[in-house]
Amino acid sequence: MVRVAGSLATNQVRANDLIRMMMADGRLTGLGDAFAHYGRVFKSLHLLQIIHVEDYRRMIGAQLNIGESRHQLARRVFFGNLGRLTRGYERGMEDQVSALGLGLNAITWWNSLYIDAAVKKLETGALGIKGGQVTPEIRARLLPLMFEHINFHGFYPFNRPELAGHLRELRDPNAAADEEE
16 A cells, blocks of 8 residues: 555556556455545544544534535525526636625625634724723634624625724724613
C-alpha cells in the first residue's frame, strides 16, 4: 500500500490504472480489499470518537447548525422561484446561482458589520447595560447568518443615506421597550 501511494505521488502510476488494479471482474482484488479495510479503520475510529467524546459531538453539531443556517438564509433569499432554477439554459442557471451567492454575501457582510458594532458598543457600556463584557463563549455563538430583521417582501430603495463613512446608529434596547408599551 505504501508503494502504491508512492507511485501515485511520483506519477509513476495513473489513478485510473490504480482503480483497474483494485478491481477485477467487478470484485475487489487483494490490493483493493486492503485499501477498503484500511479506510474502515478510520471510519471506526471516527464513530467511536462520536460515541464517547461529548465535546466532539457538540463541535460536529455546531458545524452542522452553521451550515443549516446558511441554507435556511439561502432559501429565504431564493423565495421568488420557490428554490427552483427556472432558466432553461446553463448560463441562465449560473446567473441565478451567482445572484443568490451575491445576495447571501451582502447579507453576511452587512450583519458582520453591525454585529461587530454592537459588540463594541456593549463592551464600552454605551448601551447602558450592566456587565457589558462579551465573553468568548458568547462571541462564538454570534453568526452573521441571521435574517429575522430583513424584509424579503416589498420594494427595496437603494438610496444611500449620508453617513460619512459610518454605520447607522444602533437601536437602543431600552427605547424599544418604551415604544412597545
